[in-house]
Amino acid sequence: MRYAMAIDTKKCVGCSDCVVACQTEHNVPIGYCRDWVVEVTDGTYPVLELENRSERCNHCENSPCVRCCPTGASHYSEGGIVLVTKHECIGCGACIQSCPYDARYTHPEGYVDKCTFCNDRVGKGMQPACVAVCPTKCMYFGDLDNPNSEISKILALRKHKTLIPEAGTQPHVYFLI
Amino acid sequence: MKEEIIVSGRMNPNIDPVLHVWHWEIPTYLFLGGLAAGIMFFAGLFYIQGKENKFRSAVKFAPFLVPVALGLGLFALFLDLTHKWYFWQLYTTIKLESPMSWGAWVLMIVTPLSIIWSLTYTQELFDHWKMNYPKIYKRTKWVEKVIFKYKLIRNFISGAAQQRKTMAWVMIFMAIILGIYTGILLSAFNARPLWNTSILGPLFLVSGLSTGAAIIMWLSKDSVERKYFSRIDLMLIGIELFLIIHMFMGFMASTQVQIDTAQMFLGGEFTLTFWVFVVFMGLVLPGILEFLEFKGYHLPVFIPAFLILFGGAMLRIIMVEAGQASRYLY
Numbered sequence A: 001m002r003y004a005m006a007i008d009t010k011k012c013v014g015c016s017d018c019v020v021a022c023q024t025e026h027n028v029p030i031g032y033c034r035d036w037v038v039e040v041t042d043g044t045y046p047v048l049e050l051e052n053r054s055e056r057c058n059h060c061e062n063s064p065c066v067r068c069c070p071t072g073a074s075h076y077s078e079g080g081i082v083l084v085t086k087h088e089c090i091g092c093g094a095c096i097q098s099c100p101y102d103a104r105y106t107h108p109e110g111y112v113d114k115c116t117f118c119n120d121r122v123g124k125g126m127q128p129a130c131v132a133v134c135p136t137k138c139m140y141f142g143d144l145d146n147p148n149s150e151i152s153k154i155l156a157l158r159k160h161k162t163l164i165p166e167a168g169t170q171p172h173v174y175f176l177i
Numbered sequence B: 001m002k003e004e005i006i007v008s009g010r011m012n013p014n015i016d017p018v019l020h021v022w023h024w025e026i027p028t029y030l031f032l033g034g035l036a037a038g039i040m041f042f043a044g045l046f047y048i049q050g051k052e053n054k055f056r057s058a059v060k061f062a063p064f065l066v067p068v069a070l071g072l073g074l075f076a077l078f079l080d081l082t083h084k085w086y087f088w089q090l091y092t093t094i095k096l097e098s099p100m101s102w103g104a105w106v107l108m109i110v111t112p113l114s115i116i117w118s119l120t121y122t123q124e125l126f127d128h129w130k131m132n133y134p135k136i137y138k139r140t141k142w143v144e145k146v147i148f149k150y151k152l153i154r155n156f157i158s159g160a161a162q163q164r165k166t167m168a169w170v171m172i173f174m175a176i177i178l179g180i181y182t183g184i185l186l187s188a189f190n191a192r193p194l195w196n197t198s199i200l201g202p203l204f205l206v207s208g209l210s211t212g213a214a215i216i217m218w219l220s221k222d223s224v225e226r227k228y229f230s231r232i233d234l235m236l237i238g239i240e241l242f243l244i245i246h247m248f249m250g251f252m253a254s255t256q257v258q259i260d261t262a263q264m265f266l267g268g269e270f271t272l273t274f275w276v277f278v279v280f281m282g283l284v285l286p287g288i289l290e291f292l293e294f295k296g297y298h299l300p301v302f303i304p305a306f307l308i309l310f311g312g313a314m315l316r317i318i319m320v321e322a323g324q325a326s327r328y329l330y
């Protein structure tokens, strides 16, 4: 099993509902976020192109954060989800330095925190909170190893990219373009 | 004009807008680790060469600073941890892929080793103080009494003293690992283009050795020893400059993110601090002073020694700071 997520940049309107859903679901402290929206505008006026991306931890297959963690607090769990075990984390910051996407932050309680792909919800057969709440239905989640899953189908159908592939992290969050 | 505007909704403390997770603690840890490695390296090396009486400060006295430096360094690392009371988790696993992990274990081996090495020279240190610094001796006499009061400790010390040769070899080996580790700790992070160069390992090792030599030079009261270490320093300064130039050549010949990184030092925000504090004050100036010394002009030794220590500390502060500011843009 390999969990992955795809976000349709053509459908995303940048409403940040996913951000709020995540903050509510996980009790993310105020002023912090595990997912966020990036808007990239490029081109030459008046011919401009806009891309909206809902970003989060990419649950990389070759995660530098897991590699650099001295205690094993950062680890791969079921389906390749990258998680942090709170009571093993010493808060050294090595994983934060090692993530090219800056997807992690230090929780006010001291341990390092980030997106969990809602592993608890997924374990119960539900969608991650951000995917479930998206009003434009622009996010897809599922198992890459299952050719009939929603995610496999959409990735087979649509052109897509990952972020900073040159960093060699093999992200599991795809952006449909 | 073609433009690209990126707007991100993320504003996590210490992450945005510029990553700033590591503050003064990590550079301090790296500096003290490098310094300890430098002192241990020379102590081991000159002991094996049979020069323990020629270079007394290097072999016998400077190593007393090693456990102090390592202790303070580890304390700085501890202060850096945000989930402090779980720090013992570091010592429940060994993860070879994580420099932070094997570094913590290296320190676990090196610290007791340096303490034992120092213990075997405690008697000589007190004799030295008794002769040359009676005031210090008077104040610290009780320490000597406590240490040598128990037969068990006396036996342990004399037993350890017979193993100095083995210890010296281990010290040289561990010093090189420790010195390189202080650089590898950073270069393992490929997410930060400035750190992602394997030159940091040798660069920090050489810089650590030169700070070690500077301390020995400073401590020594013997002109032969001082001259010798000042020459070692001169050589190390040369190597360091060479490595720094190579580092920038490597960046300039690499990908866009690394070219951008080099620009931070070649006109960007770190230009002044790096070239003035690290290169000029920390390398070129002490280099010139030592060269003059070599040519027979006498200068107070603490000036080049201080400058080298200052440069070593600045190198680490700036590398940690600038590394966090260097990033992939996407």
Ligand code: SF4
Binding pocket: A056, A057, A058, A059, A060, A063, A064, A065, A066, A082, A098, A099, A100, A101, A102, A103, A104, A114, A169
């Ligand atoms: S995005 Fe960052 S935190 Fe997430 S798995 Fe990849 S490297 Fe680790």
Ligand code: SF4
Binding pocket: A068, A069, A070, A071, A072, A073, A074, A084, A088, A089, A090, A091, A092, A093, A094, A095, A096, A112
């Ligand atoms: S901060 Fe915690 S999760 Fe991150 S590398 Fe250190 S111990 Fe591991």
